[in-house]
Amino acid sequence: MELRQLEYFMVVAGEMSFSRAAERANVVQSALSTSISKLEHELGVQLFDRSRQRIRLTVAGEEFRDRAAEVLRAAHVAKESVLVLGASISGTVDFGLLVSWGPLDHVAALGEFAAENPRVRLRSHLSQSGSWAYLPALVEGSLDLALISAPQRFPPQLEMNLLFEDPLSFVCRPDHPLAGRRTVEIADLAHEALVGFPPGFGLRSVVDDAFHGVGLEVPTQHELTMSFPEIAELIRRGVGSAIMPDSECRRTPELRRIELSTPVLWRVYLASRPSKDISRATARLAEIIMSSPRTVHHGDAACAG
Structure with a gap:
């Protein structure tokens, strides 16, 4: 064997x-x-x-x-x-990713790690069924590190550290009936044709919970596993509207970002096995990611507010 x-x-x-x-x-x-x-x-x-x-x-x-x-x-x-x-450190780090790193400057973080550890091989994995699928892979050891979106459970075998919180906003075209509003209630969006992720994705669960909290079903017209720039392009083409993290909205020109009256937060965690069970390379990459700079601040205005 x-x-x-x-x-x-x-x-x-x-x-x-x-x-x-x-x-x-x-x-x-x-x-x-x-x-x-x-x-x-x-x-x-x-x-x-x-x-x-x-x-x-x-x-x-x-x-x-x-x-x-x-x-x-x-x-x-x-x-x-x-x-x-x-x-020097060597080996391979298998890393589970999300479609978005939120406000983190991930390019700087990965670049710093790669320059510091040239003998380490990074291998990324992107789940098509949501980041919750990474949890058993981490426990079993087929993944070393993963970003987990809005987890509903915290396995005792893993260490899960809050990486960032990103407020959600309503995003629409400038000619949308709600485009002139500064804020909207979740209930105001009951009849929207939203573009969002399929069930099972962490961000989808956050949006679902926000609507269920006011007694409504989520009006998701299109359930798509797409990047946020692609979703933004669909909105520009008139294919509905969306609820997106502020960090992504602020990278998207020509759209209206409208704050939710009751804040809704997207929380992302960095997960791994306990420190005694992970490699030096994994531990170092986790350290760099946890301390990585934020590229988007609430004062930025790439997307109209």
Whole structure:
């Protein structure tokens, strides 16, 4: 049994798809499947149930996942203990991202880290189902660090530090009926055709809670996994309106930003396993991100207010 086999197994267990796992592990799917098959043959058990359209872990696979994660963490710590003797940090940091870094100057943060640690490889991952999917990946060890949007749970196995709070605002075209208002209530938006994220995304849950708090359903016309500049372009083209973080709105010209009368905050956390279980590279990247400068301040006015 090789560590690479365990690593491939953990990636497949995290993605529950051989094709996505192969893309994430940067190997051809046939090589990944062969590695898993050899592992199952060596263990004498089936780790994955392939009889359904979507693969699932067997009972043996569930048990093996926990043990494999422990082995990989131990191997990682052992490697780090040797690298400490060297002059620089090396290794790989797998990092779960959001479509937005909010007000953080992430380019400066990542640039500082890369310049300081040229032997460290950064690998980003962007979940198509929302950042909450990163939580089990962090616990299992297939991710080292992740941005978590508006988490609804805080797993005890993880350290989760509040990274920033970003107020939300209503965003529309200048010719919108509400464009002349300085503030709006959530109830004023009951009949809007909002462009937003699908259910399961942290920011969507914040918006949902704001509407539910006043007894309304969210009037989301279009549920799209898109970047905020793309959403802003849809608004410019007349495809509805949106509720967006101030940091993103203020990067968007030609649109009206209208404050919500009752503030609604988007909270993002930086999550990892406890400090004793992470590499020096992960710890250093987390430190830089937590102290990274903010690029957008409430006095800026790129978007009309």
